[in-house]
Amino acid sequence: LEALDVESIREEFPILEREFDGQQVVYLDNAATTQTPDAVVDAMSDYYRESNANVHRGIHHLSQEASILYEEAHDRVAEFINADGREEIIFTKNTTESENLLAYSWGLNELEPGDRVVLTEMEHHASLVTWQQIAHQTGADVEYIRVDDTGRLDMDHARELIDDDAAIVSAVHVSNTLGTVNPVSELTDLAHEHGALSFIDGAQAVPNRPVDVEEIDADFYAFSGHKMAGPTGIGVLYGKQELLEELQPYLYGGGMIRKVTFEDSTWGDLPWKFEPGTPPIAEAVGLHAAIDWLEDIGMDRIRAHEEELAAYAYDRLEAEGDVEIYGPEGGPDRGGLVSFNIDGVHAHDLASIMNDHTVAVRAGDHCTQPLHDKLGVAASTRASFYVYNTREEVDKMVAALDDARQLFS
Numbered sequence: 001l002e003a004l005d006v007e008s009i010r011e012e013f014p015i016l017e018r019e020f021d022g023q024q025v026v027y028l029d030n031a032a033t034t035q036t037p038d039a040v041v042d043a044m045s046d047y048y049r050e051s052n053a054n055v056h057r058g059i060h061h062l063s064q065e066a067s068i069l070y071e072e073a074h075d076r077v078a079e080f081i082n083a084d085g086r087e088e089i090i091f092t093k094n095t096t097e098s099e100n101l102l103a104y105s106w107g108l109n110e111l112e113p114g115d116r117v118v119l120t121e122m123e124h125h126a127s128l129v130t131w132q133q134i135a136h137q138t139g140a141d142v143e144y145i146r147v148d149d150t151g152r153l154d155m156d157h158a159r160e161l162i163d164d165d166a167a168i169v170s171a172v173h174v175s176n177t178l179g180t181v182n183p184v185s186e187l188t189d190l191a192h193e194h195g196a197l198s199f200i201d202g203a204q205a206v207p208n209r210p211v212d213v214e215e216i217d218a219d220f221y222a223f224s225g226h227k228m229a230g231p232t233g234i235g236v237l238y239g240k241q242e243l244l245e246e247l248q249p250y251l252y253g254g255g256m257i258r259k260v261t262f263e264d265s266t267w268g269d270l271p272w273k274f275e276p277g278t279p280p281i282a283e284a285v286g287l288h289a290a291i292d293w294l295e296d297i298g299m300d301r302i303r304a305h306e307e308e309l310a311a312y313a314y315d316r317l318e319a320e321g322d323v324e325i326y327g328p329e330g331g332p333d334r335g336g337l338v339s340f341n342i343d344g345v346h347a348h349d350l351a352s353i354m355n356d357h358t359v360a361v362r363a364g365d366h367c368t369q370p371l372h373d374k375l376g377v378a379a380s381t382r383a384s385f386y387v388y389n390t391r392e393e394v395d396k397m398v399a400a401l402d403d404a405r406q407l408f409s
């Protein structure tokens with residue numbers, strides 16, 4: 001694979017030129033939100049300047065144009081993840097809303113006492129809290145597939161938990177804390193062998209590796225626009241058409257109905273049945289542009305770049321001697337992020353010292369509190385990479401560790 005031309009990619013991100021206190025920003029908080037290239041910003045401003053109107057196929061030219069753009073964005077997403085068509089692509093606000101949509105539409109209606117919801121110990125709160133609360137309401141049980149000492153899932157434990165009582169297996173594709181790339185096809189196969197559904201949280205996978213929902217055979221798959229060079233305010237829930245046809249909507253209103261009387265209502269076609277109200281139209285246009293932009297670079301090359309940077313960061317941090325790194329060593333089992341702690345320094349203090357060097361990292365529990373409890377720490381510092389990051393930026397982050405040691409020892 002040909003390496004990325006990072007220098008020319010960076011030119012498409014003016015924000016990376018920002019300086020604070022005379023130092024250029026080193027942006028390593030991409031697992032939270034990625035930066036947005038000019039192509040995406042331009043697509044959205046062009047939309048507002050030239051095509052803005054409400055969708056749902058109004059009679060006038062602008063509404064028809066906006067409707068086509070909005071519908072085509074669904075087609076583009078379907079093509080990108082190899083879904084069968086726009087019927088399988090529901091636009092939401094973000095991954096969190098995609099999780100909630102399924103949990104309310106399917107979980108609240110279908111789960112019963114005795115049913116098991118199988119999660120992993122490395123789930124993001126978006127999935128963990130959602131299923132936990134729906135389980136409380138329905139009387140279902142929640143069980144968690146163990147994470148082993150290397151930060152990988154204990155697949156023997158997975159085989160124990162995914163039995164005929166399992167109703168759904170909901171697993172994160174790439175952990176936003178450990179960086180672990182999980183065997184989601186295997187988990188999906190296990191779910192299907194026992195008549196359970198599979199839901200994959202792809203928030204940290206779709207941005208930086210080729211994802212083929214048909215190959216994984218996931219029943220449902222979710223991700224966010226703002227972590228893949230796209231805008232905030234739009235997320236995706238993919239679902240197999242035959243399953244979505246059966247599901248009750250979870251939000252009601254205009255644009256999603258077929259027939260309404262004072263007594264009752266019937267639902268419109270997929271995916272509109274799950275998209276009531278005025279949807280994120282400009283954001284859909286932006287997501288479409290982001291996918292074009294990413295595929296222009298090539299998802300294989302993006303994955304290789306991120307794996308390489310994560311492995312480099314892992315090795316550099318490990319060589320420091322006093323850094324504890326969570327999750328698998330660099331390689332195909334790790335996505336483009338590294339979470340760590342340094343002896344004697346709180347993660348928040350470390351992130352704040354890094355910020356003094358204009359190195360942007362995240363400190364906290366990264367919405368995986370139970371996982372941090374298991375790791376025996378309240379928080380960790382996380383560096384996460386994207387297409388525009390370089391080894392030199394990793395070096396700057398590692399150099400800041402010395403300041404932290406001096407201040408806190």
Ligand code: PMP
Pocket residue numbers: 031032094095096097124126127172174175176201203204224235367
């Ligand atoms: N799942 C994972 C694995 C994530 O990393 C995130 C974002 N941190 C989410 C879900 C939630 O994404 P959003 O905030 O866009 O809803």
